[in-house]
Amino acid sequence: MTDNTQRPHDGQTSAPDLPTTYAPADVEGPLYERWVERGYFEADAKSDKPPYAVVIPPPNVTGSLHLGHAFEHTLIDALTRRKRMQGYETLWQPGMDHAGIATQNVVERELAKEGKSRHDLGREAFVERVWQWKAESGGQISGQMRRLGDGVDWSRERFTMDEGLSRSVQTIFKRLYDDELIYRAERIINWCPRCLTAISDIEVEYDEEDGELVSMRYGDGDDSIVVATTRAETMLGDTAVAVHPDDERYRHLVGRTVRLPLTDRSIPVVADAHVDPQFGTGAVKVTPAHDPNDFEIGRRHDLPAITVMDEHAVITAAGPFQGLDRLEARSAIVAALRAEGRIVAEKRPYRHSVGHCSRCKTTIEPRLSMQWWVKVGPLAKAAGDAVRDGRVAIHPQEMEKRYFDWVDNLHDWCISRQLWWGHRIPVWYGPNGETVCVGPDDEAPGEGWTQDSDVLDTWFSSGLWPFSTMGWPEQTPALEKFYPNAVLVTGYDILFFWVARMMMFGLYAMDGTPPFHTIALHGMVRDQFGKKMSKSFGNAVNPLDWMDTYGSDAVRFTLARGANPGIDVPIGEDWVQASRNFANKIWNATRFALMNGATVEGELPPAEQLSAVDRWILSRLGRTVAEVDALYDDYQFAKLSDALYHFAWDEVFDWYVELSKTVFFAGGEGARVSGRVLGEVLDTLLRLLHPVVPFVTETLWTTLTGGESLVVADWPADSGFRDPAAEAEIAEVQRVVTEVRRFRSDQGLQPGQKVPARLTLDGTLLAPHEDAIRQLLRLQPAADGFHATASLPVAGVTVELDLSGAIDVAAERKRLAKDLGLAEKEKADAGRKLGNEAFLAKAPEKVVAGIRARLATAEADIERLSAQLAALPRA
Structure with a gap:
């Protein structure tokens, strides 16, 4: 190791302007601000340099820097800093997402402290309050990005609800609407009874929970049929029982009706290939208004869809359960079915996956609702074709399959949200049932018209990010210079949601030009044991704490050193x-x-x-x-x-x-x-x-x-x-030094302990390196009275050492002899097993290979220990 305590040779002075120790806290902040002030990170759209552009995956305005952000930003910053040094006109585009649900929840919680709700303010005043919160408290992550050293062009910072980006959103909505790729329809959506809005698939978190699986009998006698459910409260909305067309057990019931318990209704038994005859009883209850699969069965068989819960997940169906919360109703309905003798079996606890709102952790309720949708078929095909024909590369390549599995099977996308904060849907309804979609340059209809109250899914505006941030739909110099981006660096966890949407929108809006040439996917940051980081697990880390303690460079280097493409990153x-x-x-x-x-x-x-x-x-x-x-x-x-x-x-x-x-x-x-x-x-x-x-x-x-x-x-x-010759020569020097160091360590010599030695180097490539070898090995020249007690032949030279008085020879001989005996015993034991034909015939190959490895190790130890004993000074 470098001995940095040594004094410089004559004529040299101390290192200029460098303190004796590195203090990151004294360096990082002022240095970053100097970079920004000098405009190093600003990109010139009029430059003649080749472009290299990367967009930042926009963090939520409500967010703060977590290790996942630090990881991703480190990788992007490394790429853009290198390209800038290589002479590219480099743009790392920063910005934040308005995060509809998350931001609205934050502000609503602030209002609740004042004893108010958003309805007390009204829509316009509430939205103004959110903008006020954004100005005062939002975006703390920007300061944290500076701490990390992000080389972004702050002069181009964007927000998904900026005026320019709002124009982009309204423009593409109208184009899609006019091309009949956006429509309004009643479908099953993920509904949060707490946030009171539809939410996207990515905003649903699934956790294994203990629930109950209840099997109940519909109908009586030979006309009865048993179904099972974990959501007994939804049976009030059943409009059929479905069985597989080839299931002989129920062939006699298909086309007939059975009595729905606790109601005055009879429902048909239908045959549908969706049903798995091997699962459960092979019969399923069909609730079209409260289950996505049931909704599709209902459409195929023209079944009515009966909504039995309101937006708060409270039972609305007439009868004794009306007004009960869904969980209260579940218990009450099971009790009522049990009293009627309808319960065939109950399994508690029943472990199953349950979806929750990622924002408030409320259990999601599938619900039939009138919403706005994107018809993704042609858009998704274009997104798949762009990768298949090589216009876009996915890295690592093995992630392509996951991408194709998604875009090739993509369902229409629900884009409307029942919120006040966000891009309001630009559709107006007239007094006589008229519908008009308004573009950014169109005037809103006059008196008697009302605008749709919903806002767009946050992913809709973030899907435009690679080109909306550069001024689209105007053909700006930035758009001409920096679109398409060179690469998108993001986690594989949002490959399906954000990446696919950017691909669809980019190809649609930019005449078939994809938004980036390469999609570079990374894994998730986990703790040192490979476990997901979470506050609930108690293993979440604030990267700022580590930056305070060890410096930003240390955090960055740790994250980069763990970043293998597409693989999760453990960090401790x-x-x-x-x-x-x-x-x-x-x-x-x-x-x-x-x-x-x-x-x-x-x-x-x-x-x-x-x-x-x-x-x-x-x-x-x-x-x-x-x-x-x-x-x-x-x-x-x-x-x-x-x-x-x-x-x-x-x-x-x-x-x-x-x-x-x-x-x-x-x-x-x-x-x-x-x-x-x-x-x-x-x-x-x-x-x-x-x-x-x-x-x-x-x-x-x-x-x-x-x-x-x-x-x-x-x-x-x-x-x-x-210079292969020089590399070979120094490799021999390293070999000599390494072998002698190992010998010194084996003999119990301290690293700095000097011993006399004679080196026979004349006529070899190592002769010019004798002084360096002696210094590295702490070897003194052989003087009068030198007695070689050890001789090491290494790399064609001989190193003789005089260890007289340097070690306790008797104690060292005893230690080595003991270790040699253990090695010989290990060799004998392994040899006996490998010589036993019966053992070899029965033992697994893995076990035999392990014994062979033990034998080889024992033989090597015997050779090494014997040489060390022979090299000891004689008594």
């Missing part, structure tokens, strides 16, 4: 601490280098003037640049971060700097040359690291080079320099 605080240590290592090693002559001034000397160590590190540098470039282009953030980590720590700091210390301390021309090489390596390394760890690298690079900023510096190109 220990890993963030390790990344902080890496940042400190970069800092300390760069200070040491600056103290010892590292510089970027002047040209690199030609290869023939460089030592093998210098040529080795420049060759490894070239290979690392090429490797990192290839990994960036393949969105392999974990692998490129790991490659940079090991190159920096292992090769530059632990080997090159250490091997060069003797040269630095000697001074002269050799030190000047190595200082220039080290400056070149650090310059390139800091550029390579900058997109992932921007703060520490910026501070070090500007000190090293005097350059303006890494944000606008050039991305390093592969020099093409390769």
Whole structure:
């Protein structure tokens, strides 16, 4: 490891303007604001540079930075920082989503503290109150994005209810309406009885819960049939019982009616292929107004749809259960059926999946409702074709199947929400039943007309994000320059909802041009045990806490180092601490280098003037640049971060700097040359690291080079320099040092303990490295009286050591002998089993392979321990 406590050689001074320790809190905030003030992140739509644009998945205006945001933003920031350094006109488009339900709930809770509801204010005043809340309290995530180092163009920040974006929404709604791709119809939707609105599939969270499965008999005698349900209260709205057409058990009942208990109605038995005859009794109750599958059965058989609950999930059906909440009604109805002898079986607890509103956690109620819908068939086909024909690539490619499974089977999309906050549906109803859809340039109808009271699903406006943020429907310079985006970086969890909608709308609005060339999907952040992070689990982490403790670079590097495409990312605080240590290592090693002559001034000397160590590190540098470039282009953030980590720590700091210390301390021309090489390596390394760890690298690079900023510096190109001979030579040096270090450790020597040694290096490639080898291994020259008590042949050379007095020989011999005995016993035991034919015939191959591995390990241990015993000084 680099000894950063050593003093510089004569003629050098302390590292300029670099404190002895790195304090992220003193650096990050002022540095970020300087970047913003200098306009480094602002994109010029009139630039001649090639474009590279990425939109931020817009966080909710109610939200705050969580680890998922930090993870995704780190990846996008790394991509855009690199492209900016490569000479692209780079736009990372920021903004926020108005988050209809979430925001309305926040403001309604504020009103409740005042003893008021939105109805007390009225629609117009309530919406004004939401805008006021947004101005005062919304958008705290913007400040947190600055803490993380997001290189977004703040001058282009957008909000999904900005005037320009509202114009985009109204424009595309009218176009879809005029093309008969938007319509109004009564269908089953997800209904939240607390939020009093329809909600999208993505706003439904499913959890396993203990409920009850009740089997009940409809009808009597030979004409009876048994059905089962977890929602007994819905039986009041049953309008049929369905069985499979091929089910012989019920063939005699098809076309007949059975008596519906607790009511004065009889309902038909219908045959429908949707029914699974192997599940339960093979007969299902059909409630078209309260179940999506039942609704479809009802349509096929022309069944009436009877709504038995209002929007609060309170029973409305006439009779003794009217006015009861659905859960109260469930218990009461089961009790009434039991009293009539209709209950055949009850299973409690019955574990099943139950949908909840993601905002308020209320159990969702499927409900028949008049809503607005998008006819997705032709739009979804276009979205699928764009991937199939190669216009859009999904990365990793194995995620394509999930995408096609979704877009090829997409149902029409319910886009209306019964809220006040959001884009109001631009449809007006006349006094005589007329309907008019109003575009952004159309005048609203006059007296006697009323506008639809619903607003649009938040996903409708966020689906326009790649082009609405750039001024569409106007053909703006930004739209011409930056559409389509280069890549969309997002989680696989919203592949179906947000990504698919952007694909559909982008292709529709932009004449068949998809919104991005590549969809790069990442996984979800989980805790160190792979468990989903959640406040309810007690394992949720506020990334700002980790940033306060370890710095933003440490959080970013930890997240990037875990980012394998499409795979979930486990993360623990220990890993963030390790990344902080890496940042400190970069800092300390760069200070040491600056103290010892590292510089970027002047040209690199030609290869023939460089030592093998210098040529080795420049060759490894070239290979690392090429490797990192290839990994960036393949969105392999974990692998490129790991490659940079090991190159920096292992090769530059632990080997090159250490091997060069003797040269630095000697001074002269050799030190000047190595200082220039080290400056070149650090310059390139800091550029390579900058997109992932921007703060520490910026501070070090500007000190090293005097350059303006890494944000606008050039991305390093592969020099093409390769020197396999130097790489092979230094590999032999590393082999010698590693083997002798292992021997020293095995002999119980302390790392800094010096011992006399004789190195036989004459005539070998290692001869020029003797001083460096001796320094790294703490080996003194052999003086008079030297007695070689150990001899190590390594890499074609011999290292002899005099351990007299350095160790307790008797104690070490006893320890090694004991370990040797255990290894020999292990070898004998494994050998006996492998020599037993009966055992081998019966044992699984996995077990046999394990025993063979044990035998190989034991044999290697015996060889190693025997050599160590032989190398001990003789008594």
